[in-house]
Amino acid sequence: MKKLIPVVLAGATIAGCAGAGAIETACNTSDRGANKRQLCSCIQQVADFTLDNRDQRLAAKFFKQPHLAQEIRQSDNQGHEVFWKRYNKFGDAAESYCS
Template sequence: MKFPTRFALVLTVAASAPVASFAGPIEQACLRSDRPSANRAVCGCVQDAANLTLTKGDQQLAASFFKNPQRAQDIRQSDRSSHESFWQRYKEFGEAAESFCG
């Protein structure tokens, strides 16, 4: 799936906007993680991608994956339609984050 260009435009505009002091749930989880590449710039960029592709509830759920990766696997394999819908949005988020923050 190709990353939509509308997100590219919004991310470009968002990257040039003043930085807010509020850290969202994805950024907070990222900064608390033990990943060696986790820093304010990367985690903030990933949060920006989340803001464009995920609802607040989606972000809370996705943030929980940092502490419990098995939960992501369980949701990905779930037959619940709400989990399937979430997973589609989560994949779009991942593509956005990879494209602009990687």
């Protein structure tokens, strides 16, 4: 029985991570502070309401590649400009909701 408990706990941990979205996963695995699981979860909830999956995957890349955000913000690409407007709205909403 004692040997079964770690296996069950590991399974529960893996199952919990499997449900995390792209932004929550990137947030949780980033090196930006400790004890942030609740904040990362909140940010993901806002992302689910404001960004589609494609936008979320792109935004998640900013955690490992912060300079990518600057490149997209300054890009002349029309798609990047439209994304950046949605991303700004997401950021404002996440700041308001998760503070």
